[in-house]
Amino acid sequence: MFNDRLRQEMKKAGRDLLPMALIFMDLDGFKGVNDTLGHDYGDLLLRQVAERLLQSVRNTDTVARLGGDEFTVILSELKDNSDVVRIVQEILGNMSTPFHLQTELVEISASIGITLYPEDGGDAETLIKNADQAMYAAKQQGRNRFNYFAPFMQEASQMRIQLANELREGLKRGELRLVYQPIRNLRNGRVEMAEALVRWEHPQRGLLIPAQFIEVAEHSGLISSVGEWVFEEAASQIQRLQTAAGTSFQVCVNKSAWQFRHESVSVSHWIELLDKFALAPHSIVIEITEKLLLEANREVARRLKSLRDAHMQLSLDDFGAGYSSLAVLKHFKLDYLKLDPGFTSNPHLCEAITTMAHRLGIKVVADVSKRRTSWRS
Template sequence: MNYFKSTLSDEIKFRVLYLGNDHNFENLVMSLLGEKLCHYFIADDCEQAILLFKAHPIDVVIAEFYYLKGMPECTINKLRSIDPNVTVILLNENHEIICSPLDLPCLAKNQCPLKPLNLENLLSTIISGHKDIYDQNLTALSATAFSHSSLAMTITNHANQIIAVNPAFTEITGYQVTEVIGQNPSILSSGRHDKSFYQKMWKTISHEKKWSGEIWNKRKNGELFLEWITINVITNNDGEITHYCSVFADITERKAAEERIHKLTYHDPLTELPNRRAFLERLEQNIANAKRHQKLLAVLFLDLDNFKDINDTLGHDVGDAVIKETSFRLKSCIREDDLVARLGGDEFVICLTELNHSADASVVAQKILDLMASPFGFDDERFILTFSIGISIFPSNGESVLELLKQADQAMYCAKFSGRNRYSFFDESMQQAALAKKELVRELRSSIDSEYFSIQFQPIINLLTGDIEKAEALLRWTHPKLGEISPAKFIPVAEDIGLISELGDWVFRTCAHQVKAWQEKYHKNFQISVNISPKQFQDASFDLESWVSFLSDIELTKASIALEITEGVMMNEGAITDQRLAMFRGAGIEVSLDDFGTGYSSLAYLKKLDVDYLKIDRTFIQNIHINQDDLTMCEAIIVMAHKLKIKVVAEGVENEQQCLMLQSIGCDYAQGYFFSRPLTVQSFDYLLQPKH
């Protein structure tokens, strides 16, 4: 057994097995085939031939006629049983080709007529036989692919009548082969596409000989489906159309998945409004249109006031329902061409296009505020939520997406700090205010654990005895660079950035230590009033029990600390307010109602409040000695409070006349500059010392 590998050329194509005993002739065959050889194998018996045939891919077998002996168990038959597609060329004793591959259907000698061809034609015979087998294999492979493809395939004649479909077509459309043969593919038409659609499609097929695209079609059961289809034209040698071949896939589910992904990418899942990404893209387009048509455009930045309280008190389910209802209200306030989106949380944004005047934006803003005045109702809860709205105008406040959003955001904060439930247009002063606030936030964060914070104490005088029995704790921030910073400036910022609870806890614990020291030194019943922020009071994570435990740990009576809560918090009826007040009462901590008379108060409402002290706001006190109405109001408050066993503290007393008037109408306590300004610990300590 011999094996030769040709090295004449890399383009040699055939692997040939020579089966015979004539060594001179086998060398002659090798030289005749020349560069068309890839490998040349030689075997001189059946066993060697079968071993080589199994070990190597063979394209052509050249065998002497002798190897047909022993039919049907001859060597040639055995090789053909291994690879039925191999090309076999038989030679007679004169080395003439007597049989080409297609002449061996049964290998019977009397069915293989002699073909006296010259040996020089050996190469052309091999190529011809190889091509015939290749064509047969390709045809069989194409038929297999047609039958087994997961893509639906149809072949129509030049008249566009279906002549063949594959099983995938039947599976996708529900039509059997017999139902569509001879039919026009329009049998699948869904009716979704108009006549012009198909005219454009066939125009493209006519000019470009192919077309691809999406088409809605209809299954046999009437169900619509979306397909991606490619139609190709088949022509003859003269360029005449003979057939059309189409391949399509059912992409209904894939398209639906893409749309779901697109919706998640560009829409808020709760409200189904456009989200931040979608809004930014649309706003950029609207700005370009406004530039082109020289029109005004407005961006409204909206933030729900105190929305966190809803989540904390009523739960996130109610909070989600509020957000959804709010989105419906907002959509009802704008035109079809305008855009409303949810940025996240309780923030919304609106783009108003093609405005004639900037005042047009204020009309929409006021419409929103008016609509929000209608109470929200969920289960047994009814409440009102308001918006703080900031407005920026293109092009006067900016010409880019980021500029307009930034300016509207700053204007919104201006509206919020101005009292909420209002709108505000951006102006340049807000830019400076925003920068100042940014610096304040940065310094507040860095100062939170520093010695820059301190507590001053303002005396509260018993008007009957003239003794200092109480003090109000007032937080102060002295910054090394910014100087004294008003609580009116930094307290709202601390509430916004989430530092108020940390500050409040520090104030409470510091005051507890201080009141203990003053009780031991001067007055065993001395009390300090500590202001508690509405944000901290209504924060579900506020741990009141830790405060109660702390007072026990330092052996301080619970009445040593009174917590001052604003009237607005107390009037906000809800589960968390009632729960907090009950916890205070159960722990023995006294509660003082601050700023009475400035909010929603009424004398009748006092009976519902479980408080120990009521503080009359300074606005009622400042004219009490010259205005009879103010005096009468204060007297009525005091009488009603006493009937309810509530003691009264007057704030902002600045002169002796006010003090005398308050004494005359039975007020219990008073504080103000007439008695003393807020003092440091050292100065207050001196004030408490007995005077001889």
């Protein structure tokens, strides 16, 4: 019905010479509600979202749910383009107002993409694609906002697809590399840890850092393969590092929140790899983000517990960038806190956090130099 209505409104816009707009909306945080409260609450939330959408638009507009948490709105017969901004701002305001789901109070937001007819496209498929790309750009800019479609977005989308295909081939050709950031123990001055950092040696683009390809890996589903490669490569190199620095030497390996949510973390496979290289479980420290802990559902919590049961250690990356509580730190029994770089310029704040962490039995890691050498206490 949505597709039929969209084509009808496009014909009407061409006949009456009144432009129309297509809005593509995706909910920010919906998956967290589904995972933590269950699908029944997720369904309740979708119903309330639909009701608020209907309240935000005019009687002549069309609201549809395409699937999952994706909604579209057809704004027809626009006499003034400012009407689009007014309606979209009302939608964003209504979506960011807390939802009452039985006994639960839930806060989400929305990311919205806008495309105009006939300026941005002459057929329904193009308009839908353009609105989707504009919505993606809104998410990239921080969520809870809207973005109009622009031609460069199509180019950016094509570049992401191309980069994903190149990464897929790069994995097969062995183009990924590991570099290590040393971590020095302040008590004895020795380097006793290192963080494994992945790089992609692209044949045309040169050496790429994670910020240039990890997001593409997550959206294309390649992050699981990248993560497994990093773990196995680190495990294969730890023997050499431990021979040089001592058997207690550890390597931190980052694990994407995407992996914990979307993939079954194969702890047994990791243990098999450690056994293969005759390494103790504590040789590798799994580094996770605050966001993962704050949004952890039962399955994520189970996977994290399985790491603890296997005697592997956990490190929390960029502590202080989010909203972690002491209860979260105690519940997940972390071994290391890695301070957000913004804290290291404030020695009093560093001292307070370090004292707190030590009382909880947690060690602290911080980057304190431009040479990318960290210290641990």
